[in-house]
Amino acid sequence: MVEPLVLQPRLEAAMLARRHVRRVLQQWALVDLIDPVMLLTSEVVTNALLHSGTTMTVRLARAGAGVRVSVEDGSTVVPVRRRHSTTASTGRGVQLLASIATDWGSKPLDDGKVVWFTVLDDRGWTTTLDLDALAEADL
Numbered sequence: 001m002v003e004p005l006v007l008q009p010r011l012e013a014a015m016l017a018r019r020h021v022r023r024v025l026q027q028w029a030l031v032d033l034i035d036p037v038m039l040l041t042s043e044v045v046t047n048a049l050l051h052s053g054t055t056m057t058v059r060l061a062r063a064g065a066g067v068r069v070s071v072e073d074g075s076t077v078v079p080v081r082r083r084h085s086t087t088a089s090t091g092r093g094v095q096l097l098a099s100i101a102t103d104w105g106s107k108p109l110d111d112g113k114v115v116w117f118t119v120l121d122d123r124g125w126t127t128t129l130d131l132d133a134l135a136e137a138d139l
Contacts, residue, residue, distance in 0.1 A: 005059075007055065017041050017045045017071075018041060024060050025037060036100050037119050040100055041069050043097065051073075052077075056071055066120035068116060068117070069116065069118075071114065073112050079115060101117035102120045105117075
């Protein structure tokens with residue numbers, strides 16, 4: 001496990017989390033996982049920012065042939081998969097977790113919750129998105 005990344009509830013939180021993920025996965029030589037893990041981390045951090053507005057802590061740990069990411073925040077409300085219209089601009093974070101992560105879940109804590117996911121190196125991830133540009137974007 002690496003040093004946790006503590007994020008303040010600011011707009012740049014997702015960008016900082018993506019940079020952290022990229023740096024750690026490069027150090028661990030898990031470069032094939034950078035894109036999916038950055039995407040899912042960005043989604044979970046953005047959801048925490050939108051729904052809790054509290055300080056968040058991002059942790060990464062090796063998980064066999066992959067990585068496990070956990071994001072703690074100060075809200076006790078756990079994520080729920082919902083149906084959204086095809087034109088909705090939000091609401092797809094849990095759907096992305098279910099589609100891309102090898103496993104994911106959430107757990108209440110005394111002072112909030114943790115949302116976690118695991119991505120293993122055998123998922124066959126491919127992307128046409130420019131996630132390097134996304135990591136640098138001021139979103």
